[in-house]
Amino acid sequence: MQSHSRLMQLKVKDLMVHKRRLVEVPDNATLADALNTMTILGIKPVANRVRAVPVAAKPGQWLGAGGSMIVESDKQSGSARKQYIGVVTMLDVVAHIAGDDGESGLDKKMAAPVSSIIGHCPEGLSLWSLNPNTRLLV
Template identity: 65%
Template sequence: MQQTTEQDSSPDYEAENQRLRDKKVKDITADKRRLVEVPYTASLAHTMNTLVANKVVAVPVAAPPGHWIGAGGSMILESDKQTGAVRKHYIGMLTMLDILAHIAGDDQVNGGDDGSDLDKKMSVPVSSIIGHCLEGLSLWTLNPNTR
């Protein structure tokens, strides 16, 4: 505990914290890449491939507007830039933890760990497991110019 206190009060640590406080969200976004997302109909296998291919551990799930209650009751929408028509509603986040919990769940009840059971579990749509881990129901948005 003593080491942490000394490290937290070191001049280098304080200087780094100050540099981060002075930056905007858009300045610290890794590589300023595009948003990686999956549709609510994507299978868990497709979603896992998306996570691995993009080197991320979570993705927002997009659905058509008006059909879903968003995470925490949110209305995080994406509109067409030219027409202003709403195209997407983000309904939550899906993480690797959600997928792993789904794979591990009910194994003892069903008694099987053969390949077909895994294939069946990985073929379900993300909408069927979103929210099983509560973290997936929290969506936060930030203005890119927020410090």
């Protein structure tokens, strides 16, 4: 009963690692850029639990992850600044590198834009946004 009580007190922000700002890559970043971003976050991405980064694009040009419209607006004007269209995961990276899509050579595969890699694995299309103050249990 005590663990249930503890869970009722937890909020989304309590689960956030290091409570830092969101790190993302633009839709035109290459796969190499995305992996570099994951590495900057931690010397060993998998060891430091950095297994995915969100992908941001200009608003209005994309359907978005799972049909959602997760948009970041300018705080002063209220106009849309960017839209999150999905997440590039380590699983997407592995699937793209190992896949037989007609591309040959690691350099060519690493130069692919992340927007073409999103969704190799379904998890990359499952983008959720939660308020940090949302309780885990209601």
